[in-house]
Amino acid sequence: MNRRDFLAASAAVLATVRDSSAFAASEPLFRTGNARWQSTYDAALRVLAGNIQVMPRFPGPVLIEGSSYAGIWMECGPHEALLYRSFRPDAARNSHLTFFALQKEDGQLPANNKATAASPGWAQIQMVVPIAATAWELARTTGDHELLEKAYIACSRWDDWLMRHRNTRGTGLVEGFCTYDTGMDNSPRWHGMPNACPDGSARNLPRVASLPRLCPDLSATTYGARVALAAMAQALGKASEASMWQQKAATIRQLILDKLYVAEDTAFYDLDAQNNFVKINCDILSRVCSEHVPDQRLFDTLWQRQIHRPQGFWPQFPLPSSAIDEPTFVRPIPRNSWGGASQALTAMRAPRWMDHYGRSADFAHMMDQWCEALQRDSTFRQGIDPLTGTFSPDEAPKYSPAALVMTTYTWRLAGTHDEGDxxxxxxxxxxxxxxxxxxxxxxxxxxxxxxxxxxxxxxxxxxxxxxxxxxxxxxxxxxxxxxxxxxxxxxxxxxxxxxxxxxxxxxxxxxxxxxxxxxxxxxx
Structure with a gap:
């Protein structure tokens, strides 16, 4: 979309909204004769409405993570608010602007903004879904030129920061310094590694011989961000910068495939500082797919040999945070575990790639399974046992991603939704x-x-x-x-x-x- 098309689309959106003024305050409406489904859906909406709050250091309401997480995290908060935008467009916008407003002079974006902390979180980069991608989608679909400009500037500076401070090995890939960088708490992938960086700064490399690691998912997030930055530049009339971002995106994508994919295992792994692969078969896979790094041919191989395999990532309740037959799979499943539990966050992100790769029918099965688990236990907790669908009992309820799985999946299963153009x-x-x-x-x-x-x-x-x-x-x-x-x-x-x-x-x-x-x- 070029600048002229973006401005024309913006005017069309505003004109249509004015012409449909009778519906200006309308929210999405779902009514079904199935009392069990309706009750769980309505409960999910109550959770989300209750998780709209104002955090310190930014004046507008945002959608917080909920449960035991009193704040908003860059890895997921903007994406969650984007999914909820039809109900609270102000919160969707604020959930992006929060991070841009708190950005440091050197370009670092905060990992989080919590009600319980004295300052934003600077001790890790903690990114999964690119904030550039969600900001671009929100700006494009709402005709928000101000958001577009702010997002382009902030996300360009963030890319520069990553290349200055998380490319210390000079490979062009993004490096992980600690567990929280990827948000995969308690994952065997990061066994023995520190949770956060020293002295509360994500610029500081912990003194561990195997660090830093080249991370497929952090690099994939950067790839997805660059694709979005190219589209934003085009919409802003910056054709030469759009070409630059396209080239940078293509470069990092090829580096991921060349350096971090192990064909004999059909898996993407971290590569540590001693050039050893950290061979933990985990949620790295879905995150790389979420940004469309594999082409269709490679994806079909991943699907057959990994994703759709019952002992891999397609048990009764897909997608576990570690493959079912991964030797380090953690049992019994504890709270906040990325060592095996099927996480609501992963389910929430699945629409970003399942339809893209032509697996809509199988995605329907996954959506049915998750909705069944949520109807059996409508407390909306974080993760489920991938074999039984039982939620981890020691996790707190009212978790926004779980509620968003119920609402988003309902519309994708039997309703209607926007999909690009x-x-x-x-x-x-x-x-x-x-x-x-x-x-x-x-x-x-x-x-x-x-x-x-x-x-x-x-x-x-x-x-x-x-x-x-x-x-x-x-x-x-x-x-x-x-x-x-x-x-x-x-x-x-x-x-x-x-x-x-x-x-x-x-x-x-x-x-x-x-x-x-x-x-x-x-x-x-």
Missing amino acids: EIWWNIRAGHPAAQDATFRMKTDNGKIAEMHYTGKAATLSLNGKQIATIASEGTRLITTKDGTPKALVGINNRSATTNVSLHISGKATSQRSLQADEHMNLKP
Whole structure:
């Protein structure tokens, strides 16, 4: 998106919002005849509303982590608030601006801002989902030029800081100095390593012979940030800087693949200061996929040999923080464990890559499993046993990522959601969430998208104009932002083949058949 297109889109968003003033205060609405699903969904919304708070050192409300975590962390807070933006757009914006406002003169972004601390957290870099990527998505979809400019400046300075202070070996990859850098608390990946850097400064390397490490996930986060910075530069009319960021992104992506992927293990590992791989088969894998570092061919190999393997990362309740057959898997599962538990944070991040790599039907299975676990125990805790779906009992309730898994997955399973320049309508007649259900949401460009289930069919409309009626147990209709149908996708996780009865307004009803994950283009 170039600067002219960004400004035009911004004006269009604002105009549409003004034209839809009757809906200006509307929040996404989900109503189902399934009392169990409705009760858990509503409980999740109460958790999230209760976790909107004002933290020290920044005046506006943000979405905090909740549970035992009284604050906001860069690795996840901006992403969480982005997912909640339809309910609290102010909190989504503030959850980014907090980090930019607290940025140091040398470019360092704080790892966190906590209510219980005297200052922001500077002892680790703690990044997973790139704040540049979430800021770009928020600015692009809301037409927020001020946020765009602030994010571009702050995230450019952060990249410079990382290359000055976390590239001490001169490889071009991002180095991990301590456990908290990756947010993988209590993971065997970091066994024997310090949690934070000395003297409360992420610039200080602990005196451990095997440090620093070249980290695939920290480098992948930087790759994703550079991709976003290129898009931001283009939108700001900085064509030469956009090209620079594209080249920097391509360079670090290739370094990850060349230096940190071990083909015989089908795994990405840290490389320590003695050039030994730290061979712990853990959540590094999903984080690298989240930023789309592997191409489709490599991903298909990872899927077959690692991700979709029941003894790997696809047990009864995917995705565990260590492979099931990883020798260091920690049992019994303690609180806040990245040594085996399936973490709500990982589940929350899965939409960033599962559909991208064409695994929508399997993702539906994962979403069903997580929603079932949350309905059995709607206290919204941090992690579950990947074999039983039981939440760790000694963790505190009211954890925002778990609540966001319930709300986000509900809409992705049987409702509608924005996806870039498209709207995705997920039709699952017969699904528990779809029982006599109504979904209504304001799209990113201010239009009102609605789905109504009656029996075996769903009726779809945009701003009151009917788009289509579809009878199916697992089909996604992809449309443009103005509702023009583009494609169908098979998303049924219970059957290899899905039958579809499709009636697009103004056209005759047609019968289709889709295989799982099949993408079928629709003629204009």
